[in-house]
Amino acid sequence: MNPAPPSFQNIILRLHAFWASQGCVILQPYDVEMGAGTFHPATTLRALGPKPWRAAYVQPSRRPSDGRYGENPNRLQHYYQYQVIMKPAPDTAQALMLASYAAIGLDPALHDIRFVEDDWESPTLGAWGLGWEVWCDGMEVGQFTYFQQVGGIPVAVPSFEMTYGLERLAMYIQNVERVYDLDFNGAGVTYGDVFLRAEQEYSRHNFEVADTAMLARHFVDAERECAALLAEKLPMPAYDQCIKASHLFNLLDARGVISVTERAAYIGRVRTLAKGCCEGWLAGETLTPVLSA
Amino acid sequence: MPELLLELFSEEIPARMQAKAAEELTRLMTAALGALAPTDLRSFYGPRRIALSATVNAAIPAASVVERGPRTSAPEQALTGFLRKHGATREMVTQEGDYWVLNKQSPAQDAASLIAGALPGLLRRFAWPKSMRWGGSGSLFTWVRPLRRMLCILDGAVVPFSLAEGEDDGHGLHAGNETDGHRFMAPGGFAVHSASEWQAGLLAKRVIVDAGERRRRVAEGIAALAAERQLHVADDPGLLDEVAGLVEWPVPLLGRIDAAYMDLPAEVMQVSMRVNQRYFALRNADGSAAPFFAFAANMEAPDGGAAIVAGNERVLRARFSDARHFWDADRRVKLASRVAALDAITFHAKLGTQGARVQRVMQLAEAIAPMVGADPALAGRAAWLSKADLTTGMVGEFPELQGAMGRYYALHDGEDPSVADAVRDHYAPKGPSDAVPTAHVTIAVALADKIDIIASFFAIGEKPTGGGDPFALRRAALGIVRIIREGALRLPLRKLISLCAASLPAPPPADEVLAFIVDRTRVQLRAEGARHDVLDAVFAVGGGDDLAALLALSAQIGDLLGTTDGASLMVAYKRAANILRIETAKDGPHNGPADPAVFVLPEEGALHAQLETVSADLPLRLRQAEFTAAMRDLASLRPQLDAFFDKVTVNDPDPALRRNRLNLLHQVRGTMDRVADFSRIEG
Numbered sequence A: 001m002n003p004a005p006p007s008f009q010n011i012i013l014r015l016h017a018f019w020a021s022q023g024c025v026i027l028q029p030y031d032v033e034m035g036a037g038t039f040h041p042a043t044t045l046r047a048l049g050p051k052p053w054r055a056a057y058v059q060p061s062r063r064p065s066d067g068r069y070g071e072n073p074n075r076l077q078h079y080y081q082y083q084v085i086m087k088p089a090p091d092t093a094q095a096l097m098l099a100s101y102a103a104i105g106l107d108p109a110l111h112d113i114r115f116v117e118d119d120w121e122s123p124t125l126g127a128w129g130l131g132w133e134v135w136c137d138g139m140e141v142g143q144f145t146y147f148q149q150v151g152g153i154p155v156a157v158p159s160f161e162m163t164y165g166l167e168r169l170a171m172y173i174q175n176v177e178r179v180y181d182l183d184f185n186g187a188g189v190t191y192g193d194v195f196l197r198a199e200q201e202y203s204r205h206n207f208e209v210a211d212t213a214m215l216a217r218h219f220v221d222a223e224r225e226c227a228a229l230l231a232e233k234l235p236m237p238a239y240d241q242c243i244k245a246s247h248l249f250n251l252l253d254a255r256g257v258i259s260v261t262e263r264a265a266y267i268g269r270v271r272t273l274a275k276g277c278c279e280g281w282l283a284g285e286t287l288t289p290v291l292s293a
Numbered sequence B: 001m002p003e004l005l006l007e008l009f010s011e012e013i014p015a016r017m018q019a020k021a022a023e024e025l026t027r028l029m030t031a032a033l034g035a036l037a038p039t040d041l042r043s044f045y046g047p048r049r050i051a052l053s054a055t056v057n058a059a060i061p062a063a064s065v066v067e068r069g070p071r072t073s074a075p076e077q078a079l080t081g082f083l084r085k086h087g088a089t090r091e092m093v094t095q096e097g098d099y100w101v102l103n104k105q106s107p108a109q110d111a112a113s114l115i116a117g118a119l120p121g122l123l124r125r126f127a128w129p130k131s132m133r134w135g136g137s138g139s140l141f142t143w144v145r146p147l148r149r150m151l152c153i154l155d156g157a158v159v160p161f162s163l164a165e166g167e168d169d170g171h172g173l174h175a176g177n178e179t180d181g182h183r184f185m186a187p188g189g190f191a192v193h194s195a196s197e198w199q200a201g202l203l204a205k206r207v208i209v210d211a212g213e214r215r216r217r218v219a220e221g222i223a224a225l226a227a228e229r230q231l232h233v234a235d236d237p238g239l240l241d242e243v244a245g246l247v248e249w250p251v252p253l254l255g256r257i258d259a260a261y262m263d264l265p266a267e268v269m270q271v272s273m274r275v276n277q278r279y280f281a282l283r284n285a286d287g288s289a290a291p292f293f294a295f296a297a298n299m300e301a302p303d304g305g306a307a308i309v310a311g312n313e314r315v316l317r318a319r320f321s322d323a324r325h326f327w328d329a330d331r332r333v334k335l336a337s338r339v340a341a342l343d344a345i346t347f348h349a350k351l352g353t354q355g356a357r358v359q360r361v362m363q364l365a366e367a368i369a370p371m372v373g374a375d376p377a378l379a380g381r382a383a384w385l386s387k388a389d390l391t392t393g394m395v396g397e398f399p400e401l402q403g404a405m406g407r408y409y410a411l412h413d414g415e416d417p418s419v420a421d422a423v424r425d426h427y428a429p430k431g432p433s434d435a436v437p438t439a440h441v442t443i444a445v446a447l448a449d450k451i452d453i454i455a456s457f458f459a460i461g462e463k464p465t466g467g468g469d470p471f472a473l474r475r476a477a478l479g480i481v482r483i484i485r486e487g488a489l490r491l492p493l494r495k496l497i498s499l500c501a502a503s504l505p506a507p508p509p510a511d512e513v514l515a516f517i518v519d520r521t522r523v524q525l526r527a528e529g530a531r532h533d534v535l536d537a538v539f540a541v542g543g544g545d546d547l548a549a550l551l552a553l554s555a556q557i558g559d560l561l562g563t564t565d566g567a568s569l570m571v572a573y574k575r576a577a578n579i580l581r582i583e584t585a586k587d588g589p590h591n592g593p594a595d596p597a598v599f600v601l602p603e604e605g606a607l608h609a610q611l612e613t614v615s616a617d618l619p620l621r622l623r624q625a626e627f628t629a630a631m632r633d634l635a636s637l638r639p640q641l642d643a644f645f646d647k648v649t650v651n652d653p654d655p656a657l658r659r660n661r662l663n664l665l666h667q668v669r670g671t672m673d674r675v676a677d678f679s680r681i682e683g
Helices: A008-021 A093-103 A166-174 A191-209 A212-231 A235-254 A260-287 B015-032 B076-086 B111-125 B195-204 B211-228 B237-244 B266-276 B306-331 B336-344 B354-372 B376-385 B393-397 B404-412 B417-425 B440-459 B473-487 B493-499 B510-527 B532-540 B547-562 B564-587 B602-623 B627-635 B638-647 B655-673
Strands: A025-027 A053-062 A078-087 A113-117 A120-122 A127-136 A139-150 A160-165 B003-010 B039-046 B049-055 B063-071 B093-096 B099-106 B147-154 B178-180 B189-191 B251-256 B280-283 B289-297 B346-348
Touching: A008 A025, A008 A053, A008 A078, A008 A093, A008 A166, A078 A166, A078 A191, A093 A113, A093 A139, A093 A160, A139 A166, A139 B306, A160 A166, A191 A235, A212 A235, A212 A260, A235 A260, B003 B015, B003 B111, B003 B178, B003 B195, B015 B039, B015 B049, B015 B111, B015 B211, B015 B237, B039 B211, B063 B076, B076 B093, B076 B099, B111 B147, B147 B178, B178 B195, B211 B237, B211 B251, B211 B289, B251 B306, B266 B280, B266 B289, B266 B306, B266 B404, B289 B306, B306 B393, B306 B404, B336 B354, B336 B376, B346 B354, B354 B376, B354 B440, B354 B493, B376 B417, B376 B440, B393 B404, B404 B417, B417 B440, B440 B473, B440 B493, B440 B510, B473 B510, B473 B547, B493 B510, B510 B532, B510 B547, B532 B547, B547 B564, B547 B627, B564 B627, B564 B638, B564 B655, B602 B627, B602 B638, B602 B655
Parallel strands: A025 A053
Antiparallel strands: A053 A078, A078 A160, A113 A127, A120 A127, A127 A139, A139 A160, B003 B049, B003 B147, B039 B049, B063 B099, B093 B099, B178 B189, B251 B289, B280 B289
């Protein structure tokens, strides 16, 4: 009856094909550690300004405190997000998103797909938007957001951002209960073959071993460098430092050395960096002649 | 009369906002269409639409209204303002007597043009809790989520309007007569010409527009599924409302819970099921948790929902497996050994760590324990452990389980059950409808926790202001009041407040804290309909910090004033006070002791003798809270007082007699004011 479900990598390839057909630039992952695909400059920076923009990419995402030493069937400290951004958001954004699910084997006619309120906010990025968690049979399979503000700046043109948690989605499509059992390539390699050892090692690193004094130092370094680069009107390299600072903060948080009050202060410091980068980028944007849409 | 139908069709509206939005739409439309005398208003709401139907007059007739303006002698600005207010010009006003008068002519207007004129502004001003911009046109028209269609028909014909305004294209939205069916089962627009056609047409397209009907279908559907298995659904009206707002076409379904998870704490299962998944919990006939859950899908699937149920079961398994991870991992570490970690958690920048707070609460709980019949060692232990669950994985994941998890972990560690209960229940009462703790150890910790939080924040000057109470100090104060009242507890509050001083940056202002708690008491009692003047009279005497006693006294005085004795006593008191006020103004003060040697009439002596008896008696009565007896004492003054005012002239020509009698009245007032400040009693 049903065709065999797609492998993990096939899901990615099909999403690439789908969103490429919608005029998206298919990018590769950004080469700096980050907590979510939204941090990729292709989303954060490009969401600002009036120029149209469509992009889709996979972003390895690191959430140090979500590590479970490879023992939890659902949680990972490193996972893949599939991220789509379209500016301006097309009026058919919801329909496109549903069609993309159909393309990877989730037929909306057989399942119970719901749009459940989820007001997205990233305090570190000074960003927020309104949208939904997308539920398939009670499971969150994606996050859909109409950006309203990024880097503390109200967006000129609201983008639509779609984030898929690829592992969770694949587990659903492949009917697998344990993330490590996912069929990665359709040829015998599982997700566990690729990532289990990494999960074990990184969990120990994140929770037990990471040198917190060094991390705190690096945070300060990144913060200083970001400011210095902004002074040189280099917002893109500066933004790399902002992403690094954010990840260092996440690592410190996972090590449990940040108190509640300090936490708010750290988030505020990263937000200041993000704001500076976004402002710098936007300033440069308006100087460049607008390319034809 | 013509029928109006308005439907605002958008992308999915948060469930919690739908009902209020429908109400707001009704309110705004009633106001905007007032001139059309709308009747039969019905509002509808659901995941993708809010709507309203009404019957309205076909038109408003032409009318002329005479508006009287300012006096002709008034400064020019008055007339200018009047003209501006009515959108009139100087030529339109005439002089009538001393006044300018405007004859306002309003032309006849048909309903459609009035509605078309009112709606764009009304929609632009519509207040959603949060609204958003969308689209590429730069339109500043915002809505809760993108608005996709506007249906507006009057008597079957489209009421034409658009949201465009100047440069703003209003997302290109124009009112039409098309609505939209179920997103998956019957998508696409179709035209309607009446409210009944709209409702029936949507029903055929798998959308129930009446939220009450959806709610009923969910409730009955899941109840029937439960009954098939001899189960019943745990009552949860709030969840029913929410679920009815998440589906356009409710399809009730039942899923199974893996037996492996049935030993998870009930609260943990509840959070995963209700909060995260919006599932209904099912119960066995004996009330115990059944291994099933119910939910409503928004979809009639060709397989009868098998895939949907299987999917939901998997999701719940994953959630429970996550919860089990925390449950198992947390229990490997004793709660007691987690307390030290609180020293690393900041409670408030100026108030130090959670660890320091726990130390204060512990001391206070130990001090309170003997006063409320609790073992100080157990109360101290419970207070010491009370916040330790903040460091557990489960509470980190589900903050709403704080307290509940602490109790489970304490029991697992073999702590005394009264300690475990206190760890869970010391947060109570969490709101006005939440039950007050009754176990002694819990009472000690709950009071300590709340007194400490108020005293601490007052000590650093963080007091609640008019609208702002970020640390919920009023709720804490009300909690203290309720615990004291319902437990009839006798506590020296001022002393307890002062005990908090240790480890605080500054000693708490005990009087202010006490006044704050007393004020909450007053607010609460007033809300219950108690006489606020009696409360004020009792609380005004001051010095008292034993709430229970003050409240009992207030009740007794209230009762006394309801009797004939009390009423007469009050009349006499007022009379005495009045005379004293007037005579004191002349040549006062008159506040010395009355001298029995100067009495000439028997009524003077009798009153004096009775006052002496009562004065000797009262202090002990009050100290020992024998308020019934104290009231009897006061009432015993009545015959002599009545006789005194009957027979004795206070302002006797003989200055010595007069002064002595005034002094006697002063003694009357002074004696009564020992109990309460009776001058504050009204009536």
